[in-house]
Amino acid sequence: MKIKTFKVEQWMNEFENDALYNLGETCIDSMSLRELLELAGKNPEEFLASLADERMTYGYIEGSPNLLTGIAGLYENITSQQVIPTHGAIGANYQVILSLIEAKDNMVSVMPTYQQHYSIPESIGAEVRPLQLTLENDFLPDLDLLRGLVDEHTKVITINNPNNPSGSWIPLGIMKEIVEIAKSVDAYILSDEVYRGIAENESYMPSIVDLYDKGISVGSMSKIFSLAGLRLGWIATRSSEVLKACWTRRDYDTISCGRLDDLFASIALAHKDAIFKRNRAILNKNRAILDQWVRETEGVHYLKPVAGTTALVYYDKNIPSYELCVRLIKEKGLLFTPGSCFELEGCVRIGYAFDSKTLREGLDKFAEFLKEN
Numbered sequence: 001m002k003i004k005t006f007k008v009e010q011w012m013n014e015f016e017n018d019a020l021y022n023l024g025e026t027c028i029d030s031m032s033l034r035e036l037l038e039l040a041g042k043n044p045e046e047f048l049a050s051l052a053d054e055r056m057t058y059g060y061i062e063g064s065p066n067l068l069t070g071i072a073g074l075y076e077n078i079t080s081q082q083v084i085p086t087h088g089a090i091g092a093n094y095q096v097i098l099s100l101i102e103a104k105d106n107m108v109s110v111m112p113t114y115q116q117h118y119s120i121p122e123s124i125g126a127e128v129r130p131l132q133l134t135l136e137n138d139f140l141p142d143l144d145l146l147r148g149l150v151d152e153h154t155k156v157i158t159i160n161n162p163n164n165p166s167g168s169w170i171p172l173g174i175m176k177e178i179v180e181i182a183k184s185v186d187a188y189i190l191s192d193e194v195y196r197g198i199a200e201n202e203s204y205m206p207s208i209v210d211l212y213d214k215g216i217s218v219g220s221m222s223k224i225f226s227l228a229g230l231r232l233g234w235i236a237t238r239s240s241e242v243l244k245a246c247w248t249r250r251d252y253d254t255i256s257c258g259r260l261d262d263l264f265a266s267i268a269l270a271h272k273d274a275i276f277k278r279n280r281a282i283l284n285k286n287r288a289i290l291d292q293w294v295r296e297t298e299g300v301h302y303l304k305p306v307a308g309t310t311a312l313v314y315y316d317k318n319i320p321s322y323e324l325c326v327r328l329i330k331e332k333g334l335l336f337t338p339g340s341c342f343e344l345e346g347c348v349r350i351g352y353a354f355d356s357k358t359l360r361e362g363l364d365k366f367a368e369f370l371k372e373n
């Protein structure tokens with residue numbers, strides 16, 4: 001199977017370690033095990049010492065009961081039997097796409113998005129129909145465009161909500177319309193929801209599985225739980241066909257998720273309110289810092305992100321985004337992600353969910369660069 005290079009992952013692999021100001025990162029300020037355990041009201045030394053005698057068996061093959069209930073609790077009407085733990089959201093997306101899409105199918109994918117969603121189906125030989133999100137349209141799907149893209153051979157419509165890189169969030173009314181369009185051709189909706197869960201105002205953020213019985217939600221401990229090192233994600237769906245297809249495939253590529261990953265993820269899920277409180281404060285504070293910087297800086301503009309951990313910032317310079325980002329890392333130690341990693345030009349993706357000091361200093365470095373060039 002020939003597959004294209006995963007541009008954003010290649011970019012990060014090549015440059016992440018050189019960054020003094022890492023604004024390429026998309027996780028909310030990652031936690032240590034100590035911080036997690038303290039947030040969960042446990043004594044870190046005692047708890048970690050108690051693990052020393054754990055035998056490293058495979059553990060629960062299909063996920064521990066605590067893990068499955070914890071994940072199901074992130075949705076309105078998902079049971080623990082409707083959850084499949086995977087190796088990160090990256091494993092979940094892979095499972096779903098490979099289990100559902102065949103060469104004879106077409107699928108619709110929003111763009112920009114995480115590249116898995118279009119490059120894996122392309123590699124299978126399926127036809128990918130891009131649904132372009134634009135700055136002019138607030139990076140929200142154009143419903144007329146979507147209606148024109150689907151037909152009876154459309155197997156899946158893939159969205160990424162909240163959207164990486166733009167930070168947009170599809171309002172409920174538009175989501176319901178997307179569901180109607182999917183129903184009209186009997187297509188699944190795969191919604192990559194790794195950034196879902198922390199609304200600015202603490203309200204519940206609806207998932208595709210709350211709205212559609214052929215909806216598939218992909219989630220993960222990496223972003224909103226700040227625990228990417230656990231490498232634990234999941235598929236949640238009410239569709240018995242999807243569950244069956246993915247469980248069958250999972251025996252071949254996963255067996256079980258790591259026993260310790262399962263344990264720490266279960267603890268985090270049981271204390272999600274404390275983690276979300278920590279992370280909402282980081283997001284709201286840093287979104288305001290970024291917003292103020294954009295308003296005060298000449299030659300840049302953007303759509304203010306409402307969700308997720310990233311924003312697309314457009315710059316008024318005639319420099320290709322890849323070249324600009326390479327120069328920023330080499331000359332200023334500042335890591336952004338080029339728009340070209342998302343098939344866009346004239347913009348960079350800024351991950352702002354890190355510590356505020358790094359964000360402020362990194363943005364100042366960018367302003368300095370723009371003045372100098």
Ligand SMILES: Cc1ncc(COP(=O)(O)O)c(C=O)c1O
Nearest residue numbers: 088089090114164194220222233
């Ligand atoms: C939209 C999206 N989906 C999936 C992933 C993969 O996440 P995980 O660390 O859970 O594998 C990422 C990581 O950046 C992402 O941005």
